Amino acid sequence: MSAIEVKNVNFVYGKKTPYEVHALEDINLSIKENCVTGIIGHTGSGKSTLIQMFNGLVKPDSGKVFVDGKDIWEKPKEISKIRYKVGMVMQYPEYQLFADTVWEDIAYGPKNMGLSEDEVKERVTTSAAFCGLDGEALAKSPFDLSGGQKRRVALAGIMAMKPAVLVLDEPAAGLDPRGRREILGGICKYQKESGTAVVIVSHSMEDMAKYCDELFVLSHGKLLLHGDCKEVFSEGELLRSAGLDVPEIYGVVKAIRKQGADISKYIYTVNGAVDAISRLLEGRDE
Amino acid sequence: MEPLIKFENVCYTYTGNDAEPGMFAVHDLSLEIKEGEFVAILGHNGSGKSTTAKLMNMILAPNSGDIYVEGNKITGRELTDEDVFEVRKKIGMVFQNPDNQIVATIVEEDVAFGPENLGVPSQEIRKRVDEALDIVGMREYARHAPHKLSGGQKQRVAIAGVIAMKPKCIIFDESTAMLDPMGRKEVMNTIRRLNKEGMTVILITHYMNEAVLADRVIVMKSGEIYEQGDPKDVFCNVERLWEAGLEVPQTTELIFKLNKKFGWEIPLGVYDFDTCARLVTEKIKEVRGENVGN
Amino acid sequence: MALDVTIGQYYGTGSVIHRLDPRAKLLFVLTFIVSIFVAKDVYAFAFLALVVIASVLISRVPIRLVLKGLKPLVIIILFTSVLNIFLTRGEELLFTKEIIKDFWTVNIYKEGLINAALLALRIIILLMGTSVYFSYATTPIELTDGLERGLAPLKKIKVPVHEFAMMMTIALRFIPTLIDETIKIMNAQKARGADFSTGGLIKRAKALIPIIIPLFVSSFRRAEELATAMECRCYHGGNGRTRMNVLKMKIRDYVFIFLSLTMLAGVILINIYANGYKLL
Structure with missing residues (x-):
C-alpha cells in the first residue's frame, strides 16, 4: 500500500477574480512507503500547494487524497488528526519557533497530540538527540541559536510527532554547502532508521539526485515526469524545457x-x- | 591606479554575544578590489563574508585597521554624513531577502528611492530610473506592485534601485540564496552583464557555479582569507575547499575523484562539459588501449 | 496564498482617474463623503450612485473586483439595514405582530424598508467610491505623497509630516508581506497540531501565542534588514530629499475639483428642490 495517494486532484487559486490561477490540474500520484520521494518543480509549479494537500492544509477543489488508504476529507472535522500522521516541515521552518526554550518548542507538537508527559519527554529527547541538539542546547532559547541549529530544532519538533509520512518543503534552502549536506543526510538517515516515508520538495536537482529514490516532476500544475532518478534524469531535455536545472x-x-x-x-x-x-x-x- | 576598495589589517569584533564574547568576525584582513573586477567571496556561514561586505560600505566600522575607498581613508577619523553618503553612493549593496529591501509599493518608486535620498533633480531621477529598469530588463513592470513579482524579479528591482544611484561597485550579499534556479539565472545574467559594462562586482555566494564566473575568488574561513586567486586555481585545491565546508564544481570533483581512484594525472581545473568529457574520454581510451596492448 | 485586502490593492489601468493629482482625489473623496451624508432625497442617492458607476467605468477597474472589496462588510451592511427595518417608525404600517404580549411588538413600516435600502445604498456607494479613488486608482505611495504635500505647511510648526508619511508607506508596503507570513506561520503551527477554533476564550487566546511570537520576531528581523537596506541607499530623513514624481496640479485637476464641488452643490440642490422620498 502507498503512504499517500492523490487521485484526480484539481485546485484553482483566486477563483473568479482577475488573478485566477490553475495551480494543480488533474494530478494522480502515489507516495511509496519506506523510501525518500522527491517532488521537483519550478516556483509556481504547484508543488507547495500539492504537499499542503497531503496533510489537509489545502482542500482540493475536486479529486481525493488518501493517507493510509483512507480519504482524508471523509470527515472534515477530523482533519487535524491527519496532521499527526503526515508531519510537515515548511519552508524556512526556523521562523515558526516561539517557545521559551528549545525543549518546549520541540514538545509543542507532541503535547498537542495529547501524549503523556513521559512519552513527550522521551520523544523530545530522542528527536533532539537525532538532530544533534544536546542537553545544553535544549535549555537555551531557540532565538539564541544559529540559523542552521534553529532549522534543526524545527525539524526535531516535527520528528517528535513520529508521523507516518514526513514532508519537507525545501529543507536545505538558504544553507551553505555543509549545512545542506548535514540536513539532507540527516533526513535520509532518519528515513532509514525509522522506516517512514519521506517526501522532499526542492528545486535543487543535484540534491535530489543524491538523496531521493523516487521522483515526481511538476510543471505548471501538471505532472510532467515520474520515476526513479535514472528514469527522470534521462529526460534531460524535457527537464530543461520545464525550467529546471539538470x-x-x-x-x-x-x-x-x-x-x-x-x-x-x-x-x-x-x-x-x-x-x-x-x-x-x-x-x-x- | 588606486584600488577601488582597500582593507589594511582590518579587525571587527561582534560584542555582546554571551556565548562567545569578543569573537572576531573579521581578523586582520587585508584585501584589494580593483575597479571593474568581478570578485566572488566564498565561505561557510559565519566565516565573516557578510561582515566584510558591511565594512565596505560603512554599515559597520572596524575595531582596528584601515579601509580606503578610491584612495580615501574612511576609517580613523570623524566622518560627516556627506562622507558616508559619498561611500554608499559609490558602493551599493543588494541583500539576500528580496522582500526586506524594497521600500515602496510600486517598482519605479522603489528604484527612485536612492536617487531621491541623494537629492538628485526630479527629471534626472526619471531618466536614471528608466535606464536602470532597462538594464535589469524590468521596464515593463515599472508600475507593478513588488510583492506580486517573483523572487528573481524582485532582486532585479533591488539591483535597479542600486544602479540608479550610479555606483562604481555593487556588493551582492547572498542575493541568489533565496531564489529558485530560474531566478538565480536571471540575477546572474544581470550581474555578468553589469560587470561586462564596467561595473565592479563583489558576489558573496554559496554556489560554486556562480563563483567560477568571477575573475577572482576569495575563500574566507574564521574571518580570514583562506584561499584566493583565479577560480581555476582555487577550485583545484579540492580537499582544502572541502575542509572549509565548501564544494567544488562537479566537473572538477569528477576529475579529482578519477585521478585519486586510478592514479591518473588529468590536470585539475574548472571545465565546461565538453572539455571535461574530452579529457576523461581520452584518458579512458588511453587506458583501454594499453590494456588491449597487454 | 494572500488574502484579498482592499488596502494597498492598486489596479493600474492608466485611466484619467489614475492620473489625477492625489491631492485632487483627496479633495474629491472629502466632498464625496460630505455629499453622501448631506444627501436626503432618493434622487440625490441616485445621482451619487451614478457618480460612482461613472467613476468605476472611467477608471476601468473591473466592477467584479470593486464588488469583491465589499464582501467583508456585507454583515455590517445587513446589520444596519435590518436594524433600520425594525426601528424606523413611519406612517404606512405594513406588518405588525405581537411577539411578547404587552412587551414587544414588531411593527414594520414602508418607510422602514425604504430607509433600510437607502442606508445600505449609502454605505455601498461610500465604500465603492472611496475604494475606487483611494485603493484601486491611487497607489498608497501617491496617497501618502498627496497627504505629505497637502500637509507640508504643518512642517513649520514641527509636525513630522515626512516621517509620518514614510512610516505609512512602509506599513502599506509590508501589509501584504505580513499577511502572507501570518498564513505561513498559522499553517506551520497547524501542521504541529495547533487548534485555533475550539475551546474557550482563554484557550483560544493561548493558542495564538505560537503565531504572535514568531510574527513579532520576524517583523523585527525584517525591520532591521529594511533599515540597513535603506541606510545603504543613503536614506537620512526628509532633509534634502527630492522626488521623482513632483506633484503638479494640471488643468484637469482643477476641473476635477470644480466637478467635485459641483457634485456637492448638486446634492444640496436636489435635497431642496426634488420631490422624491426623503430619508427620515
Whole structure:
C-alpha cells in the first residue's frame, strides 16, 4: 500500500477574480512507503500547494487524497488528526519557533497530540538527540541559536510527532554547502532508521539526485515526469524545457557518451560517474 | 591606479554575544578590489563574508585597521554624513531577502528611492530610473506592485534601485540564496552583464557555479582569507575547499575523484562539459588501449 | 496564498482617474463623503450612485473586483439595514405582530424598508467610491505623497509630516508581506497540531501565542534588514530629499475639483428642490 495517494486532484487559486490561477490540474500520484520521494518543480509549479494537500492544509477543489488508504476529507472535522500522521516541515521552518526554550518548542507538537508527559519527554529527547541538539542546547532559547541549529530544532519538533509520512518543503534552502549536506543526510538517515516515508520538495536537482529514490516532476500544475532518478534524469531535455536545472554531471556524462565511450546514460551523481567509469575499465580487464 | 576598495589589517569584533564574547568576525584582513573586477567571496556561514561586505560600505566600522575607498581613508577619523553618503553612493549593496529591501509599493518608486535620498533633480531621477529598469530588463513592470513579482524579479528591482544611484561597485550579499534556479539565472545574467559594462562586482555566494564566473575568488574561513586567486586555481585545491565546508564544481570533483581512484594525472581545473568529457574520454581510451596492448 | 485586502490593492489601468493629482482625489473623496451624508432625497442617492458607476467605468477597474472589496462588510451592511427595518417608525404600517404580549411588538413600516435600502445604498456607494479613488486608482505611495504635500505647511510648526508619511508607506508596503507570513506561520503551527477554533476564550487566546511570537520576531528581523537596506541607499530623513514624481496640479485637476464641488452643490440642490422620498 502507498503512504499517500492523490487521485484526480484539481485546485484553482483566486477563483473568479482577475488573478485566477490553475495551480494543480488533474494530478494522480502515489507516495511509496519506506523510501525518500522527491517532488521537483519550478516556483509556481504547484508543488507547495500539492504537499499542503497531503496533510489537509489545502482542500482540493475536486479529486481525493488518501493517507493510509483512507480519504482524508471523509470527515472534515477530523482533519487535524491527519496532521499527526503526515508531519510537515515548511519552508524556512526556523521562523515558526516561539517557545521559551528549545525543549518546549520541540514538545509543542507532541503535547498537542495529547501524549503523556513521559512519552513527550522521551520523544523530545530522542528527536533532539537525532538532530544533534544536546542537553545544553535544549535549555537555551531557540532565538539564541544559529540559523542552521534553529532549522534543526524545527525539524526535531516535527520528528517528535513520529508521523507516518514526513514532508519537507525545501529543507536545505538558504544553507551553505555543509549545512545542506548535514540536513539532507540527516533526513535520509532518519528515513532509514525509522522506516517512514519521506517526501522532499526542492528545486535543487543535484540534491535530489543524491538523496531521493523516487521522483515526481511538476510543471505548471501538471505532472510532467515520474520515476526513479535514472528514469527522470534521462529526460534531460524535457527537464530543461520545464525550467529546471539538470545536474552538471549529467551534461558531462552525455558529452562522454557523445565522444564514443560506452558509459551508461543513467548517471546523475559524481560518485555514480566514477563507479561507471571504473566498471567500464574493469569490464575491459576481464 | 588606486584600488577601488582597500582593507589594511582590518579587525571587527561582534560584542555582546554571551556565548562567545569578543569573537572576531573579521581578523586582520587585508584585501584589494580593483575597479571593474568581478570578485566572488566564498565561505561557510559565519566565516565573516557578510561582515566584510558591511565594512565596505560603512554599515559597520572596524575595531582596528584601515579601509580606503578610491584612495580615501574612511576609517580613523570623524566622518560627516556627506562622507558616508559619498561611500554608499559609490558602493551599493543588494541583500539576500528580496522582500526586506524594497521600500515602496510600486517598482519605479522603489528604484527612485536612492536617487531621491541623494537629492538628485526630479527629471534626472526619471531618466536614471528608466535606464536602470532597462538594464535589469524590468521596464515593463515599472508600475507593478513588488510583492506580486517573483523572487528573481524582485532582486532585479533591488539591483535597479542600486544602479540608479550610479555606483562604481555593487556588493551582492547572498542575493541568489533565496531564489529558485530560474531566478538565480536571471540575477546572474544581470550581474555578468553589469560587470561586462564596467561595473565592479563583489558576489558573496554559496554556489560554486556562480563563483567560477568571477575573475577572482576569495575563500574566507574564521574571518580570514583562506584561499584566493583565479577560480581555476582555487577550485583545484579540492580537499582544502572541502575542509572549509565548501564544494567544488562537479566537473572538477569528477576529475579529482578519477585521478585519486586510478592514479591518473588529468590536470585539475574548472571545465565546461565538453572539455571535461574530452579529457576523461581520452584518458579512458588511453587506458583501454594499453590494456588491449597487454 | 494572500488574502484579498482592499488596502494597498492598486489596479493600474492608466485611466484619467489614475492620473489625477492625489491631492485632487483627496479633495474629491472629502466632498464625496460630505455629499453622501448631506444627501436626503432618493434622487440625490441616485445621482451619487451614478457618480460612482461613472467613476468605476472611467477608471476601468473591473466592477467584479470593486464588488469583491465589499464582501467583508456585507454583515455590517445587513446589520444596519435590518436594524433600520425594525426601528424606523413611519406612517404606512405594513406588518405588525405581537411577539411578547404587552412587551414587544414588531411593527414594520414602508418607510422602514425604504430607509433600510437607502442606508445600505449609502454605505455601498461610500465604500465603492472611496475604494475606487483611494485603493484601486491611487497607489498608497501617491496617497501618502498627496497627504505629505497637502500637509507640508504643518512642517513649520514641527509636525513630522515626512516621517509620518514614510512610516505609512512602509506599513502599506509590508501589509501584504505580513499577511502572507501570518498564513505561513498559522499553517506551520497547524501542521504541529495547533487548534485555533475550539475551546474557550482563554484557550483560544493561548493558542495564538505560537503565531504572535514568531510574527513579532520576524517583523523585527525584517525591520532591521529594511533599515540597513535603506541606510545603504543613503536614506537620512526628509532633509534634502527630492522626488521623482513632483506633484503638479494640471488643468484637469482643477476641473476635477470644480466637478467635485459641483457634485456637492448638486446634492444640496436636489435635497431642496426634488420631490422624491426623503430619508427620515
